[in-house]
Amino acid sequence: MCHEDLRTVAGVxxxxxxxxxxALGLLDDDKEFIDAFKEAxxxxxxxxxxxxxxxxxxxxxxxxxxxxxxxxxxYMADDIQHTQRRxxxxxxxxxxxxxxxxxxLAELEKLLRGRGKSLRDYPPMPTVTMDSLLSSNDRMIxxxxxxxxxxxxxxxxTLVGSLTDEQMCVYETIMHSVEEEVGGVFFVYGYxxxxxxFVWKTLSAALxxxxxxxxxxxxxx
Numbered sequence: 001m002c003h004e005d006l007r008t009v010a011g012v013x014x015x016x017x018x019x020x021x022x023a024l025g026l027l028d029d030d031k032e033f034i035d036a037f038k039e040a041x042x043x044x045x046x047x048x049x050x051x052x053x054x055x056x057x058x059x060x061x062x063x064x065x066x067x068x069x070x071x072x073x074x075y076m077a078d079d080i081q082h083t084q085r086r087x088x089x090x091x092x093x094x095x096x097x098x099x100x101x102x103x104x105l106a107e108l109e110k111l112l113r114g115r116g117k118s119l120r121d122y123p124p125m126p127t128v129t130m131d132s133l134l135s136s137n138d139r140m141i142x143x144x145x146x147x148x149x150x151x152x153x154x155x156x157x158t159l160v161g162s163l164t165d166e167q168m169c170v171y172e173t174i175m176h177s178v179e180e181e182v183g184g185v186f187f188v189y190g191y192x193x194x195x196x197x198f199v200w201k202t203l204s205a206a207l208x209x210x211x212x213x214x215x216x217x218x219x220x221x
Contacts, residue, residue: 030062037072046079050104054111057122066125077104090215102128152209159202167199174203178212 033056040049053069053076056062077100084103085093095103105128109119119127163171170188177184190196204214 030064030068033062033068034071037068037075041075041078046076046104047107049076050107050111054108054115057112057125058115058117065122069125073101073104076108077101080104080107088215101126147208149209149211152205156202156205156209159198159205163199163202164195167195167202170199171202171206175206178207 037049037052040052049072053065053072056068057065062068080100080103081093081095084095085091105119105126109128112118112121119125160168160171170186174186176182177186188196188199200216204216207214
């Protein structure tokens with residue numbers, strides 16, 4: 001009898017002995033932990049549930065932590081989007097499931113490292129790279145600075161040449177404020193179709209062509 005035979009259950013060859021033992025019913029199915037996370041989601045934040053998950057990992061309480069993670073990661077990530085919106089001052093930010101899961105895993109990794117551990121110590125739990133430990137803010141700044149400045153310069157030249165006199169007045173006022181680092185808040189009022197978006201697009205192209213960071217957000221309500 002070889003190792004492969006020992007990892008075979010009902011004709012299925014499992015990758016590890018642990019998986020084979022689980023298939024044989026020799027390990028708990030962790031249902032109590034999955035149910036606990038589901039119940040806790042009604043009154044606890046993702047932050048506290050991540051702490052709980054790390055404690056369960058650290059104490060090796062779960063038979064298949066990766067299975068518990070797959071069933072419950074959304075509960076542990078329920079505060080991620082709100083936190084990123086606040087940090088980035090971007091109230092309309094929408095993160096994909098993949099981004100949410102990776103950010104939640106990054107938070108787990110930070111907690112584990114504080115205890116001298118890592119997700120890599122608990123295979124086959126999904127892991128994160130060092131890049132994932134960068135704040136989402138850092139990554140979004142990198143993406144913002146990654147624009148083709150030559151293309152932005154060409155786009156700006158095209159757009160600014162199409163501004164009306166009234167739009168040019170708004171454009172020059174705001175650009176002066178930026179270039180002189182005066183700061184300020186500007187309210188541009190106009191009916192739909194009056195060219196407000198065109199002005200913002202021209203301003204964005206102007207600033208991005210200079211390597212500046214621009215975050216365009218829209219109000220709601």
